[in-house]
Amino acid sequence: MNLAPYRKKSPWILHYNAGGCNGCDIEILACLSPKYDIERFGMINTGNPKQSDILLVTGPVTKRSRERLVEIYAQMPEPKVVISCGACASTGGVFRGMYNCEGGVDQFIPVDVYVCGCGTRPEQIIDGVVQALAILEKKTKGLEESVKLKKEAVKEGHQLNRRHIADEIKPVLT
Amino acid sequence: MGRQYEIPVGAQHISLLEPLHFKFTTENEKIIRTDANVYYVHRGIEQACCSKFKFRQVSFVVGRVCGLCSISHTTAYSQVAEKLLKLDIPKRAKYLRMLVIELDRIHSHLLCLSHVAENSGFEALFMKTMQYREFSMELLEAVCGNRIQYDFSIVGGVARDLKPETGQLILQRLKNFMPQLEELVGIYQHNRTLSLKNKGVGVLSKDDALRLNVVGPFARAAGLAVDVRNETEDLLPWKEVGFEMITDTAGDVHARNMIRLREIYISIRIIQNIINGLPESALLTETKAFPDGEATVRLEAPRGELFYYAKGNKTQVLERLKIKAPTFSNVAGMVHAFTGNEYGSAAAIIASYDPCLSCTAR
Amino acid sequence: MKKIETNLADLKKDIGAFYKPELHHFIVMNAVQCGDKMEVQWFFNDYAYPGETTCFYALISPEEEVPGMKDIVASAWVAEAELVDLMNIKVENTMKGFVLEPDFESGPLLKKK
Numbered sequence: 103m104n105l106a107p108y109r110k111k112s113p114w115i116l117h118y119n120a121g122g123c124n125g126c127d128i129e130i131l132a133c134l135s136p137k138y139d140i141e142r143f144g145m146i147n148t149g150n151p152k153q154s155d156i157l158l159v160t161g162p163v164t165k166r167s168r169e170r171l172v173e174i175y176a177q178m179p180e181p182k183v184v185i186s187c188g189a190c191a192s193t194g195g196v197f198r199g200m201y202n203c204e205g206g207v208d209q210f211i212p213v214d215v216y217v218c219g220c221g222t223r224p225e226q227i228i229d230g231v232v233q234a235l236a237i238l239e240k241k242t243k244g245l246e247e248s249v250k251l252k253k254e255a256v257k258e259g260h261q262l263n264r265r266h267i268a269d270e271i272k273p274v275l276t
Numbered sequence: 277m278g279r280q281y282e283i284p285v286g287a288q289h290i291s292l293l294e295p296l297h298f299k300f301t302t303e304n305e306k307i308i309r310t311d312a313n314v315y316y317v318h319r320g321i322e323q324a325c326c327s328k329f330k331f332r333q334v335s336f337v338v339g340r341v342c343g344l345c346s347i348s349h350t351t352a353y354s355q356v357a358e359k360l361l362k363l364d365i366p367k368r369a370k371y372l373r374m375l376v377i378e379l380d381r382i383h384s385h386l387l388c389l390s391h392v393a394e395n396s397g398f399e400a401l402f403m404k405t406m407q408y409r410e411f412s413m414e415l416l417e418a419v420c421g422n423r424i425q426y427d428f429s430i431v432g433g434v435a436r437d438l439k440p441e442t443g444q445l446i447l448q449r450l451k452n453f454m455p456q457l458e459e460l461v462g463i464y465q466h467n468r469t470l471s472l473k474n475k476g477v478g479v480l481s482k483d484d485a486l487r488l489n490v491v492g493p494f495a496r497a498a499g500l501a502v503d504v505r506n507e508t509e510d511l512l513p514w515k516e517v518g519f520e521m522i523t524d525t526a527g528d529v530h531a532r533n534m535i536r537l538r539e540i541y542i543s544i545r546i547i548q549n550i551i552n553g554l555p556e557s558a559l560l561t562e563t564k565a566f567p568d569g570e571a572t573v574r575l576e577a578p579r580g581e582l583f584y585y586a587k588g589n590k591t592q593v594l595e596r597l598k599i600k601a602p603t604f605s606n607v608a609g610m611v612h613a614f615t616g617n618e619y620g621s622a623a624a625i626i627a628s629y630d631p632c633l634s635c636t637a638r
Numbered sequence: 639m640k641k642i643e644t645n646l647a648d649l650k651k652d653i654g655a656f657y658k659p660e661l662h663h664f665i666v667m668n669a670v671q672c673g674d675k676m677e678v679q680w681f682f683n684d685y686a687y688p689g690e691t692t693c694f695y696a697l698i699s700p701e702e703e704v705p706g707m708k709d710i711v712a713s714a715w716v717a718e719a720e721l722v723d724l725m726n727i728k729v730e731n732t733m734k735g736f737v738l739e740p741d742f743e744s745g746p747l748l749k750k751k
């Protein structure tokens with residue numbers, strides 16, 4: 103089944119707090135609420151990494167949550183987009199250099215969209231998510247391309263033998 | 277005896293805002309034991325406050341302990357620093373601090389209520405409560421300039437003044453909110469589906485509340501009348517602006533919902549009184565002194581008693597700062613109150629505790 | 639704030655005589671470095687006389703073991719487990735690893751010499 107059009111119309115969001123102060127998390131919750139209503143883009147909040155396309159991370163990654171973060175990222179199916187929400191998720195922010203913080207999500211997983219602000223406003227989050235949608239679309243295309251064989255089909259009579267590809271066996275000089 | 281199963285919840289879970297890990301040992305769907313791991317978000321703020329930041333900067337850092345009650349943290353820190361500096365702050369600053377704390381309490385309580393509704397499976401009520409909550413965010417933005425991190429209290433006073441127009445706006449919005457609040461009370465109190473999910477669930481008795489030193493709405497729902505606003509008058513004059521203690525006896529999820537809703541009425545009254553009788557004075561007391569000695573401060577945050585201990589040594593950097601957040605006191609009670617409940621209600625019970633782990637772990 | 643000094647031997651007796659669950663509220667346990675000694679503090683609040691904070695404190699050296707308060711104050715284990723990790727003191731019956739990961743240097747709150 104071709105999932106690509108649905109992915110663009112209805113991306114599912116996974117939210118993980120990697121040690122932030124809750125400020126950005128409640129703004130993500132506010133995005134789900136009627137005033138900002140992120141569902142008009144077809145997004146819903148899921149709790150299951152295996153069903154989600156967009157990962158929203160907040161907080162500087164603390165020592166104890168780093169493994170969970172990488173685990174969640176690994177469990178998400180391709181294509182996936184990561185948004186780091188807030189100053190402390192993007193760079194470490196005010197927590198940079200504290201002993202139990204790693205300083206930023208991009209130390210562990212690749213981040214596609216950085217949303218700034220401490221705390222981020224819901225409008226900014228929505229803006230970031232919409233940007234992420236474009237990236238998601240591009241990634242989907244890229245994924246499909248890589249599946250198709252880019253090279254021309256192999257013609258009759260030109261079938262290469264393994265021997266031909268491998269280096270010629272040279273006699274060992276003694 | 278049935279077979280025992282261990283069910284983990286967290287660290288990432290749809291019903292949790294923050295990383296929190298519970299391990300429930302269940303027998304025939306009944307929870308018989310709970311283990312909690314609450315330190316996922318430990319960042320080391322206390323250490324940074326005593327080494328990296330000067331004491332005037334710390335009030336901005338401790339705001340980032342928790343985004344939900346950041347004003348309580350900044351205010352409590354400012355108060356403890358003022359005690360170390362032996363500083364008296366102007367009356368208007370005190371009133372403005374109380375104003376923002378109460379606005380913050382409204383938004384925090386409504387968030388918790390909506391979360392309970394969502395975790396009980398009542399999605400429509402979640403949406404409704406979140407919609408009604410937006411007014412408090414807008415008011416906070418009008419007063420402080422930001423939706424969540426206010427940075428309103430600073431050492432010596434407050435950072436912004438309240439314009440008369442903003443005061444009128446607040447009164448107007450609160451008047452609009454009153455019928456909506458009535459509607460919410462009606463739903464939370466009488467809705468049959470929600471009551472089935474919430475009544476008699478997650479009960480903490482008064483004896484246990486006393487024994488486990490529980491604070492905040494969690495304790496008041498169990499019938500324990502603890503509220504710092506009722507106690508100290510020297511730092512913030514709560515009784516002057518019409519504070520009233522609210523308690524319940526049932527101690528279940530429903531009682532906690534009702535406590536929060538009734539406290540919103542008190543908060544609204546306090547805000548109206550503050551705006552109508554706002555004294556005129558300066559906003560800030562300046563000083564060149566350095567913090568010295570020891571001091572403690574207690575303050576009622578939306579989730580209960582917040583406790584700050586600070587020690588200064590006549591330099592720019594504090595010697596020690598200890599933050600005790602409300603949820604920290606409640607951890608023992610939280611773990612206890614799960615016992616004997618169905619696993620299916622665990623999500624609603626967690627939400628009804630209103631746990632704030634970034635406060636607990638710092 | 640009322641400060642009462644005790645020592646490790648009398649600690650359990652003193653706090654046991656003072657603390658009544660229905661009269662007092664246990665706030666938190668704290669430790670402060672004073673030179674090479676450590677000041678361990680227990681904060682209590684009185685329900686009946688609100689606003690009055692009582693602090694029991696004992697000066698210990700870092701190697702000494704502090705008795706656990708769990709049988710007197712039922713909720714003290716959270717604070718104890720935190721202090722064991724953060725201040726590197728020893729508390730009876732309390733293990734490390736509640737707050738910090740096991741691979742972490744212990745006692746991050748201690749001042750570096």
Ligand code: SF4
Pocket residue numbers: 122123124125126127160161162187188189190191195196219220221222340343424425
């Ligand atoms: S960016 Fe600021 S508001 Fe957001 S989680 Fe970090 S500290 Fe909190």
